[in-house]
Amino acid sequence: MNEPARRLSVIVLLLFLALMAAASWIQVVDANSLNQDPRNVRTIYREFGNFRGPIVVDGRSVVWSDPVDDPFNYQRTYEDGPLYAAVTGFYSVVYGRSGLERTENELLNGSADSLFWTRLGNLFAGEQQQGASVETTLSGSLQQVAADALGDRAGAVVALDPSTGAVLAMVTSPTYDPALLAGHSTSVVNENYASLISRDDGPMVNRAIAGDTYPPGSTFKLVVAAAALESGYSPDTQVYAPQELELPGSSATLGNYGGVECSSDDHMTLEDALRVSCNTAFGDLGMSLGWGVVERKAQDFGWGESLEIPLPVTASRLPVAPDDAQTAMSSIGQFDVRATPLQMAMVASAIANDGTLMRPYLVESVRAPDLQIIDTTLPEVYRESMQAADAADLTDMMVTTVDSGSGRGAPISGVEVAGKTGTAETGTNSPPHAWFVSFAPADDPVIALAVIVEESGGQTGTTGGALAAPIAKTIMQEALRLDREGEL
Amino acid sequence: MATVAELKVRTGRRAELALLAIAWGITVLARGLVDYHAAFLELDELGIYAAGAAVLMLGSHLVLRRFAPHADPVLLPAVFALNGIGLAMIHRIDFGYAQYRGRDTDFGTAQIGWTIAGVVAAMVVVLLIRDHRRLRRFTYTAGIAGLILYLLPLVPGLGLEINGARIWISLFGRSLQPGEVAKIAMVVFFAGFLVTNRDTLALAGPKILGLRFPRPRDMGPLLLVWAAAILLMVYERDLGASLLFFGIFLGMLYVATQRISWVLTGLALFAVGAVAAGTIFSHVGARYNAWLNALDAEVYASGTSEQLVRGLFGMASGGLFGTGLGEGRPDLVPYAESDFIIASLGEELGLTGLMAILALYLIIVQRAFRSSIGVRDGFGKLMAAGLGFSIALQVFIVVGGVTRVIPLTGLTTPWLAYGGSSMIANWIIVGLLLRISDQARRSAQEVT
Numbered sequence: 001m002n003e004p005a006r007r008l009s010v011i012v013l014l015l016f017l018a019l020m021a022a023a024s025w026i027q028v029v030d031a032n033s034l035n036q037d038p039r040n041v042r043t044i045y046r047e048f049g050n051f052r053g054p055i056v057v058d059g060r061s062v063v064w065s066d067p068v069d070d071p072f073n074y075q076r077t078y079e080d081g082p083l084y085a086a087v088t089g090f091y092s093v094v095y096g097r098s099g100l101e102r103t104e105n106e107l108l109n110g111s112a113d114s115l116f117w118t119r120l121g122n123l124f125a126g127e128q129q130q131g132a133s134v135e136t137t138l139s140g141s142l143q144q145v146a147a148d149a150l151g152d153r154a155g156a157v158v159a160l161d162p163s164t165g166a167v168l169a170m171v172t173s174p175t176y177d178p179a180l181l182a183g184h185s186t187s188v189v190n191e192n193y194a195s196l197i198s199r200d201d202g203p204m205v206n207r208a209i210a211g212d213t214y215p216p217g218s219t220f221k222l223v224v225a226a227a228a229l230e231s232g233y234s235p236d237t238q239v240y241a242p243q244e245l246e247l248p249g250s251s252a253t254l255g256n257y258g259g260v261e262c263s264s265d266d267h268m269t270l271e272d273a274l275r276v277s278c279n280t281a282f283g284d285l286g287m288s289l290g291w292g293v294v295e296r297k298a299q300d301f302g303w304g305e306s307l308e309i310p311l312p313v314t315a316s317r318l319p320v321a322p323d324d325a326q327t328a329m330s331s332i333g334q335f336d337v338r339a340t341p342l343q344m345a346m347v348a349s350a351i352a353n354d355g356t357l358m359r360p361y362l363v364e365s366v367r368a369p370d371l372q373i374i375d376t377t378l379p380e381v382y383r384e385s386m387q388a389a390d391a392a393d394l395t396d397m398m399v400t401t402v403d404s405g406s407g408r409g410a411p412i413s414g415v416e417v418a419g420k421t422g423t424a425e426t427g428t429n430s431p432p433h434a435w436f437v438s439f440a441p442a443d444d445p446v447i448a449l450a451v452i453v454e455e456s457g458g459q460t461g462t463t464g465g466a467l468a469a470p471i472a473k474t475i476m477q478e479a480l481r482l483d484r485e486g487e488l
Numbered sequence: 489m490a491t492v493a494e495l496k497v498r499t500g501r502r503a504e505l506a507l508l509a510i511a512w513g514i515t516v517l518a519r520g521l522v523d524y525h526a527a528f529l530e531l532d533e534l535g536i537y538a539a540g541a542a543v544l545m546l547g548s549h550l551v552l553r554r555f556a557p558h559a560d561p562v563l564l565p566a567v568f569a570l571n572g573i574g575l576a577m578i579h580r581i582d583f584g585y586a587q588y589r590g591r592d593t594d595f596g597t598a599q600i601g602w603t604i605a606g607v608v609a610a611m612v613v614v615l616l617i618r619d620h621r622r623l624r625r626f627t628y629t630a631g632i633a634g635l636i637l638y639l640l641p642l643v644p645g646l647g648l649e650i651n652g653a654r655i656w657i658s659l660f661g662r663s664l665q666p667g668e669v670a671k672i673a674m675v676v677f678f679a680g681f682l683v684t685n686r687d688t689l690a691l692a693g694p695k696i697l698g699l700r701f702p703r704p705r706d707m708g709p710l711l712l713v714w715a716a717a718i719l720l721m722v723y724e725r726d727l728g729a730s731l732l733f734f735g736i737f738l739g740m741l742y743v744a745t746q747r748i749s750w751v752l753t754g755l756a757l758f759a760v761g762a763v764a765a766g767t768i769f770s771h772v773g774a775r776y777n778a779w780l781n782a783l784d785a786e787v788y789a790s791g792t793s794e795q796l797v798r799g800l801f802g803m804a805s806g807g808l809f810g811t812g813l814g815e816g817r818p819d820l821v822p823y824a825e826s827d828f829i830i831a832s833l834g835e836e837l838g839l840t841g842l843m844a845i846l847a848l849y850l851i852i853v854q855r856a857f858r859s860s861i862g863v864r865d866g867f868g869k870l871m872a873a874g875l876g877f878s879i880a881l882q883v884f885i886v887v888g889g890v891t892r893v894i895p896l897t898g899l900t901t902p903w904l905a906y907g908g909s910s911m912i913a914n915w916i917i918v919g920l921l922l923r924i925s926d927q928a929r930r931s932a933q934e935v936t
Binding site for chain 1: 807866
């Protein structure tokens with residue numbers, strides 16, 4: 001009976017090897033996916049149990065973790081929650097994370113690779129894992145002014161530093177308070193979340209970068225103008241500007257805002273066409289240039305590509321193979337042209353920065369718990385959107401637009417402002433979206449921004465110049481003040 | 489002519505003492521770590537614990553020195569080490585329940601009591617049974633006793649259904665698992681029965697495809713055990729006990745007859761029975777489904793695989809090196825102190841710790857097989873192999889259930905899991921193995 005006993009012991013060995021293999025599979029090979037399973041509350045508990053780093057604006061924490069006496073150990077606290085919600089996002093036991101709380105999660109909770117030495121130090125010191133602090137590029141006062149200027153109207157504001165691409169303000173309206181979702185009572189959080197998502201006006205949508213993209217309307221004429229300048233036009237080149245433009249292959253015609261004529265003799269300079277935002281002129285210009293030229297220029301400004309700033313930015317869209325009539329419509333920012341407010345701010349930023357588009361970013365730096373900086377975002381060229389000379393010409397044209405054209409709501413005494421209005425039809429019976437895209441000062445810009453007021457805030461018969469330009473003006477004034485005081 | 493000479497032999501008792509010191513160190517260190525992480529470390533209390541552990545270990549060591557001087561020196565320390573790890577873990581889970589769940593449990597202290605009772609029971613076995621061959625006289629008594637014990641949970645008013653399985657009985661306000669003791673009785677019965685009938689079972693029968701298959705009229709015992717196993721599975725709703733019961737029999741049948749055809753016939757029978765039961769009885773089928781599709785959203789939502797998946801989450805969060813004793817959240821897994829103690833250990837000690845625990849079991853089992861090979865009488869051989877295999881199979885069934893190698897069942901992890909019946913029964917197995925190994929090693933050393 002010794003031989004079978006020996007064999008049985010080998011079988012036992014095999015059984016145990018199977019157990020060891022299964023344990024290895026669970027604890028090593030499959031561990032990552034099990035740990036990331038949304039049903040695994042352990043991961044959440046553990047994460048909440050760590051001291052999570054703060055999110056900082058202007059050197060002041062706007063989001064931080066307070067120790068509390070419950071199983072989660074820490075309560076995430078949001079100061080000025082609604083003001084920064086678009087950027088910070090929320091951090092919820094029930095609904096996970098959004099915004100920077102999501103994209104910077106590994107840094108905030110301390111598990112990022114770059115925090116390895118910190119973790120090792122904590123391990124030897126017997127301390128708890130600590131998260132890094134994430135410092136944003138936002139200017140608190142500019143953010144506040146932008147939010148106040150937009151008020152309770154639905155829309156968005158994005159302001160960039162044209163020379164670096166740093167996002168100075170990102171406001172979306174309506175907004176919400178992340179604190180509503182940060183509580184530890186599942187029932188309360190569920191109730192708050194349900195009431196937030198049931199609202200028709202979408203308070204949790206980040207309109208600035210990730211909402212439904214908008215038709216840019218006349219602000220898109222900046223792109224067409226840039227394409228024209230590159231194709232050999234000058235601001236003084238005469239362009240065809242009839243009262244009504246016949247659209248080839250269609251019985252429809254393209255008219256101007258309010259049916260007015262742009263010019264008495266059906267011709268005007270490119271500069272004047274931009275100044276009065278002449279639809280027929282740009283419709284015809286788009287057709288003469290050909291869609292391919294306009295499309296390439298739009299791509300030079302960033303259309304068609306999504307970004308991570310590090311918040312994910314929806315790619316702005318262009319029509320696919322439009323015919324002549326569609327090209328004409330697209331050239332005035334209608335038809336299938338769509339843009340995020342950030343995209344339009346990037347257009348202004350590129351023109352302002354001598355044609356060089358900087359990559360937009362929201363995170364200035366990351367500090368380890370010991371306050372040592374472990375990561376700083378260096379400004380980076382994203383696209384060479386246009387030549388410096390063309391950019392200078394286009395800047396002059398935009399200044400004229402503000403001084404004596406459609407952008408008259410925006411001038412600031414003593415400072416040259418470059419801007420372009422937009423009044424984008426939404427195709428339905430609702431009022432058009434009001435846009436204003438601008439930068440200041442024109443000769444040495446400190447801020448480039450886009451403002452959109454959705455459906456003109458419910459007002460009818462109004463334009464981007466009347467509605468959005470004053471908002472942009474207020475924000476630019478604040479930026480200039482901050483710049484003078486060396487705070488920007 | 490062979491001569492029998494008086495030899496100064498090595499009994500291994502000194503090695504045992506050294507190994508016991510290591511087991512003692514593990515036991516005390518683990519407990520200390522748990523207390524430390526629960527911010528509850530009181531050195532005088534740990535001192536009492538350490539002293540108690542020392543008394544228990546030294547006491548059993550001295551009993552062996554006096555009454556079974558040739559007993560296997562590795563067995564006792566390995567079991568003590570496992571037991572110590574289990575005690576620390578259960579104590580830690582008490583803290584977890586109190587801290588996060590608001591449950592005021594004291595499994596840890598109760599388990600210390602069961603451990604003492606278990607060690608004493610093992611020593612009583614060593615003292616009372618001076619020669620394991622005497623057990624052969626009780627072959628059929630053990631068989632009947634085992635059967636009754638297995639069937640006790642089915643008695644109305646006595647049986648107790650916990651967590652879907654009807655393998656407990658309620659006696660004097662305590663719940664007991666008679667199957668744990670029945671397991672030992674069955675090994676004794678099988679050993680006695682097989683050693684008597686092995687020749688008939690081994691030699692006769694038609695040859696099919698090069699394998700000699702048993703004669704139909706010799707199939708009686710196999711069919712009887714098979715029927716009992718299937719009944720256990722269906723009525724006690726416990727695949728584990730039935731698999732263990734039938735597996736022990738097959739293993740011992742193989743050792744007795746050396747015929748793989750028995751094993752194949754038996755496995756085929758069991759597979760047929762298990763599949764049929766799974767098809768006919770919904771509770772058995774649900775277990776299979778929860779095993780195969782544990783992570784499936786629907787199965788998980790129905791609750792049938794929730795415990796299993798939570799255990800997997802726990803083990804995954806432990807990773808290679810574990811969270812450290814007292815640093816994880818084993819309280820998130822239902823029955824973390826009993827059925828799922830392996831998941832708790834996997835979480836806090838990591839894969840490394842789990843491997844070490846499995847290795848300890850493997851050592852114990854291999855020592856049992858070594859005794860089986862060393863001992864001279866057939867009954868002893870079968871019993872040692874049967875007991876060793878029962879431990880191996882039980883560990884495989886429990887750990888395999890938690891790690892999704894096989895469907896989850898309600899068996900306990902020997903010496904680790906919380907539970908009195910299991911603790912005492914498994915320590916009795918240690919006593920029996922020590923006794924048989926004493927005989928095996930003495931005879932080996934007396935012959936030159």
